[in-house]
Amino acid sequence: MAARAGVPETLLVTGFLGAGKTTFIREHLAPMLAAGGRFAVLVNDFGEVRFDGPLLRRAGLAVVEVEGGCICCTAGGHLLDALHRIRSELAPDLLIVEGSGLADPWPLLEALHAEGFQVLGAPCLVDALAHARLRDDPLYLRQIDAATLLLVSKASLVASDALDAVKRFLAGRRPAAAVRILGCDDAGLQPLLSSAAAATQARRPRVHSAAERAWAWRPAGLPSLAALLDWLRTEPDIYRVKGVCQFAESVTPLALNWAFGHASTMAVAQDDPGALTFLGPAAGPALQRRLPACIAWDAGDLADDAPLPAGAFDRRPGIGYVHGCAVTELDAAEALLTFCDPLAAPLGLVVDAALQSLAAVVTGARVRIVLTDHRYATLRAAAARLVAAGAQRALVLTRSASAEVVASHFGAERTATFTPACCLQHTAVALTGLDARRAVALIDLLAGGGRAPAAGPDPSSIGGFCTPVLRG
Numbered sequence: 001m002a003a004r005a006g007v008p009e010t011l012l013v014t015g016f017l018g019a020g021k022t023t024f025i026r027e028h029l030a031p032m033l034a035a036g037g038r039f040a041v042l043v044n045d046f047g048e049v050r051f052d053g054p055l056l057r058r059a060g061l062a063v064v065e066v067e068g069g070c071i072c073c074t075a076g077g078h079l080l081d082a083l084h085r086i087r088s089e090l091a092p093d094l095l096i097v098e099g100s101g102l103a104d105p106w107p108l109l110e111a112l113h114a115e116g117f118q119v120l121g122a123p124c125l126v127d128a129l130a131h132a133r134l135r136d137d138p139l140y141l142r143q144i145d146a147a148t149l150l151l152v153s154k155a156s157l158v159a160s161d162a163l164d165a166v167k168r169f170l171a172g173r174r175p176a177a178a179v180r181i182l183g184c185d186d187a188g189l190q191p192l193l194s195s196a197a198a199a200t201q202a203r204r205p206r207v208h209s210a211a212e213r214a215w216a217w218r219p220a221g222l223p224s225l226a227a228l229l230d231w232l233r234t235e236p237d238i239y240r241v242k243g244v245c246q247f248a249e250s251v252t253p254l255a256l257n258w259a260f261g262h263a264s265t266m267a268v269a270q271d272d273p274g275a276l277t278f279l280g281p282a283a284g285p286a287l288q289r290r291l292p293a294c295i296a297w298d299a300g301d302l303a304d305d306a307p308l309p310a311g312a313f314d315r316r317p318g319i320g321y322v323h324g325c326a327v328t329e330l331d332a333a334e335a336l337l338t339f340c341d342p343l344a345a346p347l348g349l350v351v352d353a354a355l356q357s358l359a360a361v362v363t364g365a366r367v368r369i370v371l372t373d374h375r376y377a378t379l380r381a382a383a384a385r386l387v388a389a390g391a392q393r394a395l396v397l398t399r400s401a402s403a404e405v406v407a408s409h410f411g412a413e414r415t416a417t418f419t420p421a422c423c424l425q426h427t428a429v430a431l432t433g434l435d436a437r438r439a440v441a442l443i444d445l446l447a448g449g450g451r452a453p454a455a456g457p458d459p460s461s462i463g464g465f466c467t468p469v470l471r472g
Contacts (some may be wrong), residue, residue: 010095010117010448012108012142016134017101017211017240017279018259020153024125035054039094083115101119102212105146119337121193123149128158130260131166139209144174151182157262193462209237213283218275221294222248229263237282244274248295321422321430330383336429340395350406352384352398383409434436
C-alpha cells in the first residue's frame, strides 16, 4: 500500500447494522496492518450511545469519533472537520474509516477524495445471517454496489445452501468485487484490500433504510439478559441492539452486540449502569411498554440476603450491607465506625475529587488520603500508592463502580464503601448516600468531632496524595 507522496491512504469499511465491521477492524485488519506503519480509525455510531469507538480504543487503536451527527447522512460538517484534524494532527500512514451501519458510501468517498485522501479500497461486510431479510433494502444494496471487496461474515451461522445463495447474489450484483468468506479465506486477504481503488460516482439522491430509526433505553433497574434476548426473538422489526448495560446475570457491566438474532457480550469497566440503543423500524419510545421488566427491590425489603451483582447499584433507601448481607442503614453505619477504628490496621481514604472539601475535616490519627477522578488508570494508581504507603484498609468515598478498582487492591474484606449506591455489597461494609452533608458528618465523626480542621487538600493532586499525613 504505497500512496503518492504526501497523500494519505484510506480504507473505507462499510457494512449494514451488525455485520461485524468493528470486529473485523479490531481482530483482522489492525493485526494485518500493524507492521505497515501508523494508522488511525475514524468511526461514527448511529444513535446517541457510543459503542464502537470505545471497543476499538480498548484494542489500543487511535480512534477519532465524529461528534454530533451521523456520517451516514452527510459528508460535510463534523466529518470534514474530523478528516482535516486527522491529516493535520495525527498524520497517519493509513486511515481506516468505519462508516456506521446505515452509511451511504458514496458521500463518504466524495468527502475523502475532496479532503485529499487516496482511497485504496472499500471492503464491505455482508452478514450471511441477515442477508435474506435485507436483500431488497436500498441502502444495503448501495453498500454492496460501492464495494471493492465483499467479506461474508457469520457464515458458520447459516446452512451451506443459504451461504451459497449469498455468494451467488453478491457475484451477480457486484461482479467486479472479489467475494471472500471471513474467517475461511483470510490467507490472501491483504492484497485484495487495495486491489481495486474505489471510484467516486456522480452524486445520487439519498436512499433510506427501514432500519434508520433509533431509540436509546436507560433501564431504571437491572434487566435480565436472558429475558431480553428471548424477547428480541419475537420482535422482527428490531434489527440491532448495542450498548453497555448492567444485567442481572453479570457482576460487571457488559457490552452487548445483538443483530438479527445473534448476540455477543464482553465484560467492560464502566462507572454507570449504561444504556442500549435499539435500531430498526420498531425502534422508539413505544418499546418501553413491551420490554421485559427490570429486576428491582422494594424499599426496606431486607429479606433477600443473596449476593447482588457488583454493578447492581442498589439504591434502596435505608439499606446497607455488611459482608454481603443486607442490613439496615443504622447497622451499616455502626459497622463502618467499627471498620474505621483508628486503633486497627492503618486506613487509607479514597475521596472523589469533586468532594475535596471532605478531606479538610479529617483530623484523626494518621490517615493517608488520596483524591481521584473516575478514570480506571487513576484509580489503580491511587490504590497502589495507598498500599505502598502502608495502608492496609481502604474507605472509598467516590462513584459506585469506581470502588471495585480499589477493592481489587485491598481485598473486599479490607474495603468499605460510602457511595451513592451499594455497588460492592460483598465488601466489609457498604453504605449509601454520598451527599456532602452526610459525608462530612461521617468523616467528622470518624475524626473525633470537635478538633480544628486540617488544611484543605491540594486540588491538583488527582491520583496522588493530597497531603502526606494528616494529624490531629
